[in-house]
Amino acid sequence: MNYSADVKTRRRATPSPDTTPAGATIAAKIRRNPKHLHVDNPLAMRLLAGIAVNIEERRAELAMTVRELAEKSGVSERFLVKVHTGAANISVVRLAEIAQALDVPISALLPHEKLSNMFRRVTVDERGGIVSLIGLRGGGKSTIGARAAERLGIPFIELDERIAARAGMPAGEIFDMHGADFYRKVEREELDEILATQKRAIVATAGSLVTQSATFERLLAATTVVWLKATPQDHFDRVIAQGDTRPMRNRDNAMQELEGILRARRALHERAHHIIDTSALGLAKSVDRVVRLARANARVTY
Numbered sequence: 001m002n003y004s005a006d007v008k009t010r011r012r013a014t015p016s017p018d019t020t021p022a023g024a025t026i027a028a029k030i031r032r033n034p035k036h037l038h039v040d041n042p043l044a045m046r047l048l049a050g051i052a053v054n055i056e057e058r059r060a061e062l063a064m065t066v067r068e069l070a071e072k073s074g075v076s077e078r079f080l081v082k083v084h085t086g087a088a089n090i091s092v093v094r095l096a097e098i099a100q101a102l103d104v105p106i107s108a109l110l111p112h113e114k115l116s117n118m119f120r121r122v123t124v125d126e127r128g129g130i131v132s133l134i135g136l137r138g139g140g141k142s143t144i145g146a147r148a149a150e151r152l153g154i155p156f157i158e159l160d161e162r163i164a165a166r167a168g169m170p171a172g173e174i175f176d177m178h179g180a181d182f183y184r185k186v187e188r189e190e191l192d193e194i195l196a197t198q199k200r201a202i203v204a205t206a207g208s209l210v211t212q213s214a215t216f217e218r219l220l221a222a223t224t225v226v227w228l229k230a231t232p233q234d235h236f237d238r239v240i241a242q243g244d245t246r247p248m249r250n251r252d253n254a255m256q257e258l259e260g261i262l263r264a265r266r267a268l269h270e271r272a273h274h275i276i277d278t279s280a281l282g283l284a285k286s287v288d289r290v291v292r293l294a295r296a297n298a299r300v301t302y
Contacts, residue, residue, distance in 0.1 A: 050111030051095070052084050053296045057274070058102045058109070060281065060289075073101035130195065130223040131294045132203045134210055134269060136261065138235035139228035140278045140286060141204035147283075148290040149202040158204045162190040171206075188215045195222050202294065210268040220271065226293060227272035228286070230279045232259045 059069055070077040075094055083090050083098075090098075092106075099106040131148075133141040142158060149156035160171055163186050167174050174183050187206065194203060195218075203223065210216050219225055230238070236258060269275075274293055278286045 047111060048089075050296065051090065051109055053292055054109045054111070055098060055102070056084065056292070057289075058104055060285075061277075062102065063280075064102075069098070069101055073097045075101075130198060130201050130203060131290065132205055132219050132223040132225045133228055133290075134205050134207075134219075134225060134272060135228040135230070136207040136235055136258075136265075138238035139207075139230050140238070140283070141228055143283065144228060144278065144286050144290055145202045145204045147287045148294065151287070151291050152200075152202070152294055154200040154202065154294075155198060156202050156204070157194060157198070159187065159190060159194075159209070160204075160206050162194070163187055163206075166190065184212055184215070187212070188218070191215060191218065202290070210265060210271075216268070216271075220273075224274070224293060225272040226274045226276055226290060227269045229269070229275055229277045232262055234279045235262075 059066075064072075066080050067077055069075075070080055075097055079094070080098075095109060096106050099109050102109075133139075133145050135141060145158075146156045163174070163183065164170055166186055167178070169177070171183070174186075187209065191203075194201065205219070209219070232255060236255060276286050276289050281289065
């Protein structure tokens with residue numbers, strides 16, 4: 001699939017909420033609308049940011065336009081846009097109507113965090129913390145990560161490049177000369193270095209990192225993990241489009257092997273905090289989604 005091409009089976013969504021940065025914009029509008037919201041309540045900011053992102057994610061999964069959601073839920077289109085932009089303090093009743101229209105329980109639209117944790121002192125960071133991108137090659141980690149980081153004005157880090165720079169050779173040669181154990185050791189050390197020195201960043205990880213239990217647990221605990229999902233054909237085509245013919249060189253069953261790896265790692269990938277289907281959304285909307293998630297990722301302080 002060409003990123004620039006629209007998915008024919010996907011209906012076109014109303015653009016306004018799709019391009020609204022949920023976290024930072026919500027926080028800003030909350031402060032500008034004190035008569036509607038609790039301006040001094042950081043908990044409200046965090047709740048509204050999380051609700052906005054969850055509604056948008058579910059709406060995208062269903063390929064549902066804002067107008068269609070309005071018609072199905074009975075909530076006005078204008079109010080839905082306000083929910084996306086933080087200009088409305090949504091009631092439980094209206095949230096339940098939206099949840100029913102999206103065919104999910106109301107709890108699915110609330111931030112996925114223990115309620116006890118919600119009452120810690122919270123500040124909303126406009127750029128969020130560290131967002132880590134996982135998935136196989138061809139998922140869009142480099143392209144989407146770089147563009148999202150540029151829009152956010154934060155560093156984009158490719159873990160593979162850090163490992164190669166430290167070892168003074170490409171990843172393939174590291175495996176050939178030093179073995180997988182050495183590569184994994186350097187990978188973990190470089191990840192720890194990133195976590196210790198970067199407050200905000202988007203990190204593209206190696207496709208096999210999820211198979212390293214301790215390193216993956218560290219990533220899940222310390223960063224917001226996003227799986228950039230794609231169809232096997234898109235994974236394959238995107239790698240070939242980058243000029244890399246290795247996936248098909250001397251391998252008659254390359255596609256079947258790829259499908260097998262995707263199936264084997266699916267449970268690991270699904271442990272991500274968020275999943276973005278890049279095949280369904282395309283490049284621009286996938287970048288928008290990463291940007292929104294980064295901005296909605298509040299920094300918790302004590």
